[in-house]
Amino acid sequence: MVQSNNLAIVLVSGGMDSLAVLAHAKSIHQKLALVHLNYGQKTSQKERLCFDKICDHYEVEHKYRKVIDMNFLSQIGGSSLTDEQIEVSIFKGDSDEIPSSYVPFRNTHIIAMAVSWAEVMGANKIYIGANEEDSPGYPDCRPSYYKIYNELIKEGTASANITIETPIIHLKKSQIIELANKHNAPLEYTWSCYSRSDKACGVCDSCALRLRGFKELNIKDPIDYVNRNE
Amino acid sequence: MVQSNNLAIVLVSGGMDSLAVLAHAKSIHQKLALVHLNYGQKTSQKERLCFDKICDHYEVEHKYRKVIDMNFLSQIGGSSLTDEQIEVSIFKGDSDEIPSSYVPFRNTHIIAMAVSWAEVMGANKIYIGANEEDSPGYPDCRPSYYKIYNELIKEGTASANITIETPIIHLKKSQIIELANKHNAPLEYTWSCYSRSDKACGVCDSCALRLRGFKELNIKDPIDYVNRNE
Numbered sequence: 001m002v003q004s005n006n007l008a009i010v011l012v013s014g015g016m017d018s019l020a021v022l023a024h025a026k027s028i029h030q031k032l033a034l035v036h037l038n039y040g041q042k043t044s045q046k047e048r049l050c051f052d053k054i055c056d057h058y059e060v061e062h063k064y065r066k067v068i069d070m071n072f073l074s075q076i077g078g079s080s081l082t083d084e085q086i087e088v089s090i091f092k093g094d095s096d097e098i099p100s101s102y103v104p105f106r107n108t109h110i111i112a113m114a115v116s117w118a119e120v121m122g123a124n125k126i127y128i129g130a131n132e133e134d135s136p137g138y139p140d141c142r143p144s145y146y147k148i149y150n151e152l153i154k155e156g157t158a159s160a161n162i163t164i165e166t167p168i169i170h171l172k173k174s175q176i177i178e179l180a181n182k183h184n185a186p187l188e189y190t191w192s193c194y195s196r197s198d199k200a201c202g203v204c205d206s207c208a209l210r211l212r213g214f215k216e217l218n219i220k221d222p223i224d225y226v227n228r229n230e
Numbered sequence: 231m232v233q234s235n236n237l238a239i240v241l242v243s244g245g246m247d248s249l250a251v252l253a254h255a256k257s258i259h260q261k262l263a264l265v266h267l268n269y270g271q272k273t274s275q276k277e278r279l280c281f282d283k284i285c286d287h288y289e290v291e292h293k294y295r296k297v298i299d300m301n302f303l304s305q306i307g308g309s310s311l312t313d314e315q316i317e318v319s320i321f322k323g324d325s326d327e328i329p330s331s332y333v334p335f336r337n338t339h340i341i342a343m344a345v346s347w348a349e350v351m352g353a354n355k356i357y358i359g360a361n362e363e364d365s366p367g368y369p370d371c372r373p374s375y376y377k378i379y380n381e382l383i384k385e386g387t388a389s390a391n392i393t394i395e396t397p398i399i400h401l402k403k404s405q406i407i408e409l410a411n412k413h414n415a416p417l418e419y420t421w422s423c424y425s426r427s428d429k430a431c432g433v434c435d436s437c438a439l440r441l442r443g444f445k446e447l448n449i450k451d452p453i454d455y456v457n458r459n460e
Binding site for chain 1: 387
């Protein structure tokens with residue numbers, strides 16, 4: 001990777017993956033701008049709290065923090081994360097099936113937001129914690145999707161100098177945890193559970209993958225669980 | 231074009247171009263779902279009113295009408311259409327320069343919205359009134375941009391069967407008016423002015439292009455102007 005001191009934007013969900021990406025980006029760029037998207041998911045308040053704690057931890061100035069409301073995604077519906085009528089699916093092992101937590105075309109919205117902000121701020125890199133293992137059935141978490149998105153940005157923006165970086169796309173969950181720990185990232189400020197906000201449920205797709213990652217490394221996840229299911 | 235009776239989504243801004251596209255799509259598809267995006271532009275209330283009148287005119291059922299709030303674009307800023315600090319540019323003739331009304335990456339957001347809704351509704355076509363003449367300096371109004379966007383949809387959606395249709399992309403403004411008139415579209419319910427909502431200003435980029443189109447056809451624009459500047 002080419003060293004750059006320019007401003008970069010990092011999409012920070014409040015989860016473990018985007019924190020690892022942020023910690024990695026911080027080792028490359030002089031200045032970071034962090035953006036958090038609230039798209040009406042069931043655990044959005046908890047994730048917002050994690051974002052704030054992460055910003056404070058990294059002493060990010062207020063003009064470089066942005067929270068954007070994407071509640072229109074819940075108006076559109078179709079996902080268990082935003083629609084109370086649809087049950088969050090229980091992890092059944094790796095599969096190519098589209099999980100019920102899939103928000104149609106979600107990452108396209110999220111990245112478009114970051115691209116618009118990058119144009120205004122003059123940033124030329126956008127970091128996202130997309131990961132194949134994390135989302136085996138999500139069509140917009142594959143490397144081929146990001147390759148085409150970079151072409152779309154080149155074609156559809158005025159500055160044409162912005163690219164998406166997906167540094168953890170091929171990493172296993174345990175390797176993401178190692179990356180975060182290498183950079184002393186505060187994993188205790190992250191949240192992955194799709195179902196609950198008080199203690200993590202331990203059984204949804206996202207909890208199951210997270211717990212498996214820690215188990216492989218033989219270290220303890222610093223957050224609280226109702227049921228560790230290990 | 232292949233005849234299809236399936237459901238199609240039409241992006242209806244309240245302007246003349248999207249009305250012509252809607253009238254055209256109505257001649258092809260049995261069922262249409264109309265979506266209107268409010269992105270905090272100065273004339274948004276007027277455009278919303280036009281959308282409602284157009285829906286009523288075509289007797290669109292309420293479940294097939296959707297208004298989505300995209301105010302986050304004004305939070306991001308950078309355009310004269312959403313930022314009160316930036317002046318709306320006066321039309322200076324055709325030019326490849328990016329106008330001040332450019333909202334960074336705007337069409338990417340708008341189309342992503344339509345794609346998400348299309349996935350939920352089971353529609354396989356999305357019609358948009360993108361036009362090169364209308365937006366000579368807008369990077370996201372070029373055919374090459376839509377070609378790549380279609381690839382992104384194919385890669386990034388679960389159904390992978392949705393495509394964007396841009397039937398007026400190569401038409402001159404006067405040809406768009408002819409298309410609308412051919413299908414008896416209610417042009418009196420459209421609004422194009424970027425500056426005003428009571429009467430059209432007649433001098434912004436958008437008014438100037440609209441008036442030029444009517445002048446070429448030697449017919450009178452049915453909406454009111456402060457200054458026709460013809």
